[in-house]
Amino acid sequence: MQVSSMHFKRQASANLGNEKLQHALEKLQTKFVDGRAAAIAELPNFEELRSAAVEIRDRTLHRLDAYLVRFEQAASARGAVVHWAESAADVNRLVVEIARQHGVRKAIKSKSMVTEECALNDYLTNNGVEVLETDLGEYILQLAQEPPSHIVAPVVHKSKEDIADLFEKKHGRVRTTQIAALCREAREVLRPGFLAADLGISGANFIVAETGSVLIVTNEGNGRLTTTLPRVHIAITGIEKVVPTLEDATTLLRLLPRSATGQSITNYVSILTGVKGPNESDGPEHFHIILLDNGRSRLLGSELQAMLRCIRCGACMNHCPVYQNIGGHAYGWVYPGPMGSVLTPNFVGLENALDLPNASTFCGECAVVCPVKIPLPDLMRHLRRRQFERRLRSWPERVALRSWSWLAQRPRLYAIGTRIIARVLRIFAGGKNNLRFIPGLSAWTKDRNMPAPAGRTFRDLYRSRHRQ
Amino acid sequence: MPSSAKDLRVGLFVTCLVDLMRPCIGFATLKLLRAAGCAVVVPANQTCCGQPGYNSGDVPAAKALALKFLQEFDGCDYIVAPSGSCAGMIRVHYAALFKDDPAFTDNYRRLTEHVYELTDFLVNIVKLEDMPGDFSGTLTYHDSCSGLRELNVQAQPRALLARMPGVTLIEMREPATCCGFGGTFSIKFGDISARMADKKCQHIVETGAVGIVAGDLGCLLNIEGRLRRRGDWQTKVWHIAEVLAAGDDLCK
Numbered sequence A: 001m002q003v004s005s006m007h008f009k010r011q012a013s014a015n016l017g018n019e020k021l022q023h024a025l026e027k028l029q030t031k032f033v034d035g036r037a038a039a040i041a042e043l044p045n046f047e048e049l050r051s052a053a054v055e056i057r058d059r060t061l062h063r064l065d066a067y068l069v070r071f072e073q074a075a076s077a078r079g080a081v082v083h084w085a086e087s088a089a090d091v092n093r094l095v096v097e098i099a100r101q102h103g104v105r106k107a108i109k110s111k112s113m114v115t116e117e118c119a120l121n122d123y124l125t126n127n128g129v130e131v132l133e134t135d136l137g138e139y140i141l142q143l144a145q146e147p148p149s150h151i152v153a154p155v156v157h158k159s160k161e162d163i164a165d166l167f168e169k170k171h172g173r174v175r176t177t178q179i180a181a182l183c184r185e186a187r188e189v190l191r192p193g194f195l196a197a198d199l200g201i202s203g204a205n206f207i208v209a210e211t212g213s214v215l216i217v218t219n220e221g222n223g224r225l226t227t228t229l230p231r232v233h234i235a236i237t238g239i240e241k242v243v244p245t246l247e248d249a250t251t252l253l254r255l256l257p258r259s260a261t262g263q264s265i266t267n268y269v270s271i272l273t274g275v276k277g278p279n280e281s282d283g284p285e286h287f288h289i290i291l292l293d294n295g296r297s298r299l300l301g302s303e304l305q306a307m308l309r310c311i312r313c314g315a316c317m318n319h320c321p322v323y324q325n326i327g328g329h330a331y332g333w334v335y336p337g338p339m340g341s342v343l344t345p346n347f348v349g350l351e352n353a354l355d356l357p358n359a360s361t362f363c364g365e366c367a368v369v370c371p372v373k374i375p376l377p378d379l380m381r382h383l384r385r386r387q388f389e390r391r392l393r394s395w396p397e398r399v400a401l402r403s404w405s406w407l408a409q410r411p412r413l414y415a416i417g418t419r420i421i422a423r424v425l426r427i428f429a430g431g432k433n434n435l436r437f438i439p440g441l442s443a444w445t446k447d448r449n450m451p452a453p454a455g456r457t458f459r460d461l462y463r464s465r466h467r468q
Numbered sequence B: 001m002p003s004s005a006k007d008l009r010v011g012l013f014v015t016c017l018v019d020l021m022r023p024c025i026g027f028a029t030l031k032l033l034r035a036a037g038c039a040v041v042v043p044a045n046q047t048c049c050g051q052p053g054y055n056s057g058d059v060p061a062a063k064a065l066a067l068k069f070l071q072e073f074d075g076c077d078y079i080v081a082p083s084g085s086c087a088g089m090i091r092v093h094y095a096a097l098f099k100d101d102p103a104f105t106d107n108y109r110r111l112t113e114h115v116y117e118l119t120d121f122l123v124n125i126v127k128l129e130d131m132p133g134d135f136s137g138t139l140t141y142h143d144s145c146s147g148l149r150e151l152n153v154q155a156q157p158r159a160l161l162a163r164m165p166g167v168t169l170i171e172m173r174e175p176a177t178c179c180g181f182g183g184t185f186s187i188k189f190g191d192i193s194a195r196m197a198d199k200k201c202q203h204i205v206e207t208g209a210v211g212i213v214a215g216d217l218g219c220l221l222n223i224e225g226r227l228r229r230r231g232d233w234q235t236k237v238w239h240i241a242e243v244l245a246a247g248d249d250l251c252k
């Protein structure tokens, strides 16, 4: 996926003015925020579960190498082949190699954000492998040739009217805005694709070290078809997705759907272990698992390590008031919202995503809802620090900050300076007690007034009162 | 630690915004603390807690101002600020800012643990029952982010308002959703910030309350600024201290 994170501001502004998008984003509150709250309320021990989840993730990250090796051994013992990919390009190359090795021409995919990191679809198409997305949301995006705007609900930016238009245009059938009818239509169009494919590509929500299993949660059942129907299955995921045991996976599973969609459990939970056995009726003949680093190991042992706990539930973006207002595309890469503002700079370079760690009011709601307690504001703050230290912030900003702290360290000068500002702004404001414009603060005053200062500082008033 | 509020030496941290923009809030805070019987000291050289530098990645600047703050308030039993944001900065973030730095002595650590947001202090430490203010009207309360999420300030302001016979509180939709201020965020991303403020204003206006109260001046400037730009000159915007201590003596 093309990185456009440097244009965050412009993209965000455009999205603020996009009424259709604004309307679509209202779903976040009713569907996800309220849904999660209800799902959490039914758990008697939510906070205990969160702590247990943190413990599992931290224990695993602490010995990530050992758990990954154990996973590889267990998976190999069941006939799967594990591949290690350092970069996105490695993933793409591996998938094409595997496809060639098995004579694959047609592939189907279930939802995978990691393959978005790799822009796998384009690469496959360019290398003669036809790909069909089978998750409804991803299918819609494939038709529309758009990237996802959310990690769980990739088409949250679209209305059903948008989808109706798109289907009418691409399928050439009678237009309908009935959700059930749209789903049926997609199912009918997709079915021949399922049957014709030789290769199924999926992601993984977790991989289990003790059993060598790949665990996938879905709501549409397309994940099952994708991973069992074709001869060959390739599961692609990040190295941080490993959990030690099935028991650990079930603990995380109690949190993931609740945090993501407000469901106590998804419609399907598939635990895929090994290739089709001699007496088994379904499953792939060949099972490849590609584990991608792509900069994840850089986070290990750093101040940002907690980010690797992420289970990709999307709660942080659903609850982020910035995301709620601008949508996911503004962030300019695969992962939007608070988690994306931490991850994207790591993947694309600090200097290529300068706005992202700053695009937060630090309201803290993301950290409150994160099921694995990632201190997202602290991590964004750390990235701001790295930007400052690497002199990546603009000079006016650096000068302003430095001047402020210089002045604030000199109480006498500070008293005089603030006295002057308070007076001048007071005079400027006139009778309305409000300023419509302040030089240098047009970003504030463009859409807001600035209430005028009282005219004298507390410091001055306090001194004169106490002299009396 | 002294046993009653009478013996408490309480440092008032006015905060830079209140000092510059609305000194009234500082005097209201003073009045409330005195009503609770505290001996209030107001260090004359106080300026800023260092939060702008801290949140913008300028660690040395933040540390310099934090140390200055700690030196000035050293010796206080408690430090009270009419701001959840500044109180949170000191109580929650100083320890992180000075991680592994010997300049942050045990004494300073204890001092930061005694920093309180005003309403939290009035309810949980000095247990003020009778508000010195005289106010009647309908109000709606906005939960400012840092106070709410870093210091757990949610029930306290509401409890204090409930102790004022003339006040009726009407809750707005999503009172805990950020108003969009966010310090430098409001300038770096002016249009996103203003949109967030606009939604907040909508929720406020829907309640039909005479005024909106909150515990942080930053949020209030943002909310008032947006209300006025929307053409709403009716809805009053107050800091909670201004309501709890309301009276003619306040801003004279």
Ligand code: SF4
Pocket (backbone or CB within 6 Å): A259, A309, A310, A311, A312, A313, A314, A315, A316, A317, A339, A366, A369, A370, A371, A372, A373, A374
């Ligand atoms: S950071 Fe937390 S809330 Fe956000 S997607 Fe990851 S696990 Fe979910």
